[in-house]
Amino acid sequence: MQTPHRWFGAGHSTAADSGKAGAEAAASAINGRTPEVVFVFCSDHHDLPALLLGVRAEAGREATVVGATTLGELAYDGVSDGGVSVAALGGAGFTVRTRVAHIRDVGHRQAGAEAAEAMAGLSDPHSVLILLADGFSGDPHEVVRGAYSVLGAAVPLVGGFAGGTPQVQRTFQFHDDTVFEDAVIGVALGSDGPIGIGVAHGWHRLEPPMIVTRSSGGTIFELDDEPALDVLLRRGGQAPKQTDPHTFVSIGLSRRNGEDIRVLNDADEIERTVGSLADVPQGALCWVMDGDPAALIAGAADSCAEALEGLGGRAPLGVLAFDCAGRRSKLGLDGMQQEMAAMRDVLGGTPYAGFYTTAEIARVRGALGTHHLTLVTLALA
Structure with missing residues (x-):
């Protein structure tokens, strides 16, 4: 125009x-x-x-x-x-x-x-x-x-x-x-x-919330004082793989104006950690997020x-x-x-x-x- x-x-x-x-x-x-x-x-x-x-x-x-x-x-x-x-x-x-x-x-x-x-x-x-x-x-x-x-x-x-x-x-x-x-x-x-x-974004929270109890940069070691991957799998998620973009898990970090979304796109099945390309602050309140197409x-x-x-x-x-x-x-x-x-x-x-x-x-x-x-x-x- x-x-x-x-x-x-x-x-x-x-x-x-x-x-x-x-x-x-x-x-x-x-x-x-x-x-x-x-x-x-x-x-x-x-x-x-x-x-x-x-x-x-x-x-x-x-x-x-x-x-x-x-x-x-x-x-x-x-x-x-x-x-x-x-x-x-x-x-x-x-x-x-x-x-x-x-x-x-x-x-x-x-x-x-x-x-x-x-x-x-x-x-x-x-x-x-x-x-x-x-x-x-x-x-x-x-x-x-x-x-x-x-x-x-x-x-x-x-x-x-x-x-x-x-x-x-x-x-x-x-x-x-x-x-x-x-x-x-x-x-x-x-x-x-x-x-x-x-x-x-259009995503919504899946209750209950979780606390990021141990993290460094984009790696989450623990959620609610348990291995992060174990918590996500118990919540019905899947282990994300960096080489497969369809296996990501999304979490929302609590912000004053809503949720700041993070994609968890990698998991270490030995260390039981999950990872994001962006940082996930230790101590953050977060939720697993979901979104229907509409x-x-x-x-x-x-x-x-x-x-x-x-x-x-x-x-x-x-x-x-x-x-x-x-x-x-x-x-x-x-x-x-x-x-x-x-x-x-x-x-x-x-x-x-x-x-x-x-x-x-x-x-x-x-x-x-x-x-x-x-x-x-x-x-x-």
């Missing part, structure tokens, strides 16, 4: 040829205009350099190209597994600056802090830092904490952790024509129009509605969406299509693009900002 001086477009392709897929999706998003930034979300099964060349052919030499590999792509016309979803925006009303940081060189927290330096000197009336980060290197919460250590509470954070083939445990991030691993891409976006952020679809609608509410009555130009792959596993193919339909019902004709993540980022208030099993939406007016 377009105002006199700002525009946002989205495109989607399922073409098998990587160069063609990138060019098709980018052409649909750009539509002959001059973009400031192009977001590319695609499967790691593609030839990534070839796909980026296809995008660049449509974007022109001056546009900044950023993106990440996915666990599925989402767009206004539906979802794909093995495709590419592109969003592009431009016009005098947007300012874009970027920074690439390498986790392997400096660690997760410092990489988040360095990526946040993209915000330096940005003076637009409204701004947000979008983070696209490696999804399999561990400690995603440290990336967000690093960004927060630089920006504080003044700048909202949104984004997602990249996905890829679970058995390979590699994800990729893009900046211009380069493909990175183990990186954090920071995209500072300034706008003369409002920015809205939505965060919702509730998860309603959560998607709630996220979009919250993002639009943040625009203060202004019409949305476009939306970026970061949706957890765990929601996809729970919904199935029919449920994913229904989720997209629910988003379209709320957004009307507003274009949107995004991807299924290994974890989501949304920090609007407080210092925390890493989420699982959640849909995060960023609306631009």
